[in-house]
Amino acid sequence: MPKKVRIALDAMGGDVGASVVIPGAAISLTRHPDTEFLLFGDRSVIEPQLAKHPALKAVSSVIHTDVAVSMHDKPSQALRRGRKTSSMWLAIDAVKKGQADVAISAGNTGALVAMARFCLRMLNGIDRPALAAIWPTKHAKAVVLDLGATIGGDARHLVALAAMGSAMASVLFDKARPTVGLLNIGVEEMKGHEEIREAGEMLRAMNLPQLDYIGFVEGDGIGKGAADVIVTEGYSGNIALKAAEGSVRQMMDLLRSAIEASWLSRIGYVLARSAFRSLREKLDPRNYNGSVVLGLNGIVVKSHGGTDADGFAYAVDVGYEMAKYDLLNKINQMLKSDGGTLVPASATQEAVS
């Protein structure tokens, strides 16, 4: 019997907590029956939910804790109050202890990244963590990183993002050599993004067997599917993602009010219902839920805090695939195969105190 994928869930994370996390896990389990769950959180809240999902209950263990990180805790507060005790910490710690293959939380991003970094430590050769999301493109999907785990960064940081992002894309899209583009602006000869140019030169020179560097991609190239992996530092990545999400939502709102403005349009809407349904489906943020915290000695997946059970199930799917197809090993192989550019001889395990 092949090994099961063991998933640690922060059952208290997100705006709602267990009433989304548990049904979400149950949905994902129907798609991946070779899963086992460790559920961290308040037993009195988890068990009534679990009772509704016998198949999930049969493959789950509940580990009780009273402590939960709030959506509003700052990372430092979360670490102070929730280290070693909170459901978020315990889920991550299960990965560290080898009890789980991946930890998933819908809790607050800053706290999750800080706790994951503190608990799991950085991979040898990676300085700072990144958050990688799945972005819908014209014909498929792309991995975009960093979405804000780390602000700024030099060429070496961008190259590390390229390596980690392509490992994630190879798992998600089942491609041996995903294409990678560096996010840049079109205006030539402007000063200030030397690190992007330098990263491009490094990637070209390294010519890694696991990724196909295709050059610069502009902001509108992400959605066109210009590359499987789009690399940028965390500030601009976060701004790009939110600006794009914002305009899709804005357009949906405009479309809705335009249609409601006349009876004829409303009838038209009813007739074209299947088209609108397919559009909504394709752009539904729930289908792209599940960002991966990269750069750590362990896999941690972040779900949107405000998602529902269907959305959370997608984040569990992402965690399942990352664990099943061994993201961490893929990243480590890449870090070793790069001829020392990413991991200089002097690099040592980061000393987090």
Add this chain to the structure above:
Amino acid sequence: MPKKVRIALDAMGGDVGASVVIPGAAISLTRHPDTEFLLFGDRSVIEPQLAKHPALKAVSSVIHTDVAVSMHDKPSQALRRGRKTSSMWLAIDAVKKGQADVAISAGNTGALVAMARFCLRMLNGIDRPALAAIWPTKHAKAVVLDLGATIGGDARHLVALAAMGSAMASVLFDKARPTVGLLNIGVEEMKGHEEIREAGEMLRAMNLPQLDYIGFVEGDGIGKGAADVIVTEGYSGNIALKAAEGSVRQMMDLLRSAIEASWLSRIGYVLARSAFRSLREKLDPRNYNGSVVLGLNGIVVKSHGGTDADGFAYAVDVGYEMAKYDLLNKINQMLKSDGGTLVPASATQEAVS
């Protein structure tokens, strides 16, 4: 009789040149009859176009030049080949010489910003130029800057952007005290954007009578209309704009193919035609054409290179309003009223050699 607004046009700029620029100017003239034009470019190309628009012809002077900056010239090439001779340079120079109130070009952005900076010089107290665009929001429009004229920048640069952007918004939106937000990401306590925090503290401390600083705005806040003016440095501004434009285009494409997928949807589309027309109209990039190069001793407007006559007309409208309602004076007043934060005592005119 009130003074006319004198507009200098680079008639050769853009993908197409005079056959878009001249009809575009003619359209804008019908909206603002108190305009005069100086048309710079190849007389043999301009005059046949002008012959089709007698009203425009009556208020235009043609100044011939054979030299045109190409869409592919790098800024340094454009300056080398086109300084003092090209239609782009001559249009800008007309502003410098006081022959025109504003220069407008659909030529390439890098060349235009470089030439404008070289010819007009920076305003006293402003170090580097910015490009400000008009962004459609849920209920109205917002000014977003910088879209890529300058990459990076410290807190003082961001405060200067806030001052210039709010002067532009006050003209465009006819508001005495536009609201201003600094683009930022939601994750707390992350390192690296100290300059944004510092800029926020400066804006709060200055409490300028001409702008109402409201704090940080996330990427999805732009389209929600969180502020009249959204301030960020040029790299992330450019990425945000293109990512948003890209997702709108992507969504329109998805909608189109979803509708074409069934007969029923097509009939629905016909019935709901007015709704789709209103959506297209609201999101039509032509309606938001015309970015302003800010920070110079003179007003320069950049039109999209690939727009049509209707789109170019909007860029001319923007130029008209900026000149008519005295953008430059508004910026200068702001620079003087800030108590020296923007213009330190030691600041002198930038010496461009």
